[in-house]
Amino acid sequence: MNRLFCVIPCYNEQEVLPETSKRLEKKLKDLIAAGKISDDSRILFVNDGSKDNTWNIIKELHEKNEIFQGINLSKNMGHQNALLAGLMTAKDLCDAAISLDADLQDDINAIDGMVDKFIEGCDVVYGVRSKRATDTFFKKFTVESFYKLMNSMGANTVYNHADYRLMSRRALMSLAEFGEVNLFLRGIVPMVGFKSDVVYYERAERFAGESKYPLKKMLSFAVEGITSLSTKPIKLITGLGFFIFLVSIIVLVYSLVRHFTGQTIPGWTTTVLSVWAIGGLIMISLGVIGEYIGKIYLETKNRPRFIIESYVGDKEDVETSEY
Ligand code: UDP
Ligand code: MG
Secondary structure, eight states: OEEEEEEEEESTTTTTHHHHHHHHHHOOOHHTTTSOOOTTTTEEEEEEEOOOSSSHHHHHHHHOOEEEEEEESOOOOOHHHHHHHHHHHHHOOOOOOEEOTTOOOOOTTHHHHHHHHHHTOOOEEEEEEEOOOOOOOOHHHHHHHHHHHHTTTTTOTTTEEEEEEEHHHHHHHTTOOOOOSSOOOHHHHHHHSSSEEEEEEOOOOOOOOOOOOOHHHHHHHHHHHHHOOOOOHHHOOOHHHHHHHHHHHHHHHHHHHHHHHTOOOOOHHHHHHHHHHHHHHHHHHHHHHHHHHHHHHHHHHHHOOOOEEESSSSSTTTOOEEO
């Protein structure tokens, strides 16, 4: 029988948790009644160092009904790491796990389709947004640019797919083999392989509370995605370097000709402009290389990606653990 785990990272989500838990519980009960998943399926909340009442709400939910379980991280580890903490815990307990956001933006009715595809033999089922009617123009624009940039840089992701997906136990086991500290799940999961499919859903507005992904975080997420999946920026810099080298040869020949034909005038403008242009390019290039060196630095440290402080649920005996 298929034991399903729904894994939900939560950071300051006290406003939405009561509703999210209610709707998810109903969804799982329906699936259990339909005989599609086993009756020991679970909803696993990961409290990512929330400053509000989130963890207490999760504990209360668990006390009332053991379908709700919770992982309490020792501090805020970020969305991707919180998700990984949940998935890595679920992988030893479930046959399939679905990851979704706490804010009900991911339409939970898509779970039916995911479970059906899983039963048909898919190991990974991606939730793909069919439209973004409720997002602001700005969010739509930045997200579009994000995907375009990612794919043009060779970091292949599933278009319009965030982290709403189902993964089978063996896909999760394979995911566990990817030990990188700079984790970008939606880029890594396609690398796992296995049979996959997509399920379309409409992304709703955040049920309550506010987005934890302001523009600054989205930008760093994009940089993270590209640099952890692709080395294309380094190649671009090399190309740029060659191009500038060629241009400088032309400039050299040109200025020598001017010099010997006695046509030189004090070229303040060109000097200043080139100093600025080349200076800027060097800075950008160093920055990009720095990104990669920073990554290498962090990877060599091999720090744990999350630390679990406590757990309520089937793994209660596990007091602390790391991955
Ligand atoms: N989240 C998290 N840790 C963080 C930031 C966010 O666990 O440091 C969770 C958050 O509670 C939510 C999910 O990640 O369940 C997605 O965040 P959010 O809805 O704020 O992002 P958006 O939908 O605006 O991109
Ligand atoms: Mg959201």
